[in-house]
Amino acid sequence: MLSDVDVNVNVKIDAMGAADIPAVVALGSGATTGQLQEELTRPWALCFVARDSSARVIGFVLTWHVTDELHILDVVVEAELRRRxxxxxxxxxxxxxxxxxxxxxxxxxxxxxxxxxIRLYRALGFFTLAVRKKYYPDGEDAIEMAARMDPDTGQIMPGRDEVNPEHV
Ligand SMILES: CC(C)(COP(=O)(O)OP(=O)(O)OC[C@H]1O[C@@H](n2cnc3c(N)ncnc32)[C@H](O)[C@@H]1OP(=O)(O)O)[C@@H](O)C(=O)NCCC(=O)NCCS
Structure with a gap:
C-alpha cells in the first residue's frame, strides 16, 4: 500500500522491493545487502521505504510483526533530509x-x-521499559522502549516510563 505524506518534502512511502536494496544500504543504517534480501523472504518482516518526487529512496524502516507485537528493528533517513x-x-x-x-x-x-x-520515539508516545547494559558490540547500553496501540483506533495510548535511564 502506498501513502502520501504531509512533510516538508514531497514523500511517498511504500513497501521495499529488491530493487531498492542498494539505495537502502547506501542510507548507511548498517544493514547489508544480504540481510535485506533475507528480510524480503520473511513473511513477518514489514519493510518500507520513503521516496522523493523522483522515486529516489530517502528513508527506510524495518519491522517484524509477530502475533500482536511489532518490533522496530531499524529506521533511517538520508542525512541531508533529516528533521523534516x-x-x-x-x-x-x-x-x-x-x-x-x-x-x-x-x-x-x-x-x-x-x-x-529517542526524541522521535518519545514524540510518538513510546516509554522506557528497561536498560540493557552493553547491548551493542561496542559496549554502548540499549534503552528498551515500548508503545501500545489502541486496538480500536490505532492511537498510541499514554504510557509511563518503567525505568529512568539516567538512574540505571
Ligand atoms: C532518527 C531519525 C530516523 C529521525 O528521522 P528524521 O526524519 O530526522 O525525524 P523527524 O524529522 O520525523 O523528527 C520527528 C521528531 O523527532 C525528534 N527529532 C528528530 N531528530 C532530532 C534531533 N536531531 N534532535 C532532536 N530531536 C529530534 C523531534 O521531536 C522531531 O520533531 P520536530 O522536528 O517537530 O521537533 C534520523 O535522525 C536518522 O536517520 N538517524 C540515523 C539512524 C538512526 O539512528 N536510527 C535509529 C535507530 S534505533
Missing part, C-alpha cells in the same frame, strides 16, 4: 500497517546516546 518529518512518517506508516494486522504492542531498542531517535 520523514522519520516520523515512516514510523507512523509502519505502525498503521502493523495495526491492520492486529499488532498492539510495539517494542524497540535504541542506543542510549542516540538523542535524535
Amino acid at each position: 518529518g520523514i522519520g516520523r512518517a515512516l514510523m507512523q506508516h509502519a505502525l498503521t500497517r502493523a495495526r491492520e494486522r492486529s499488532a498492539v504492542h510495539v517494542y524497540l531498542e535504541v542506543r542510549r546516546g542516540n538523542a535524535a531517535a
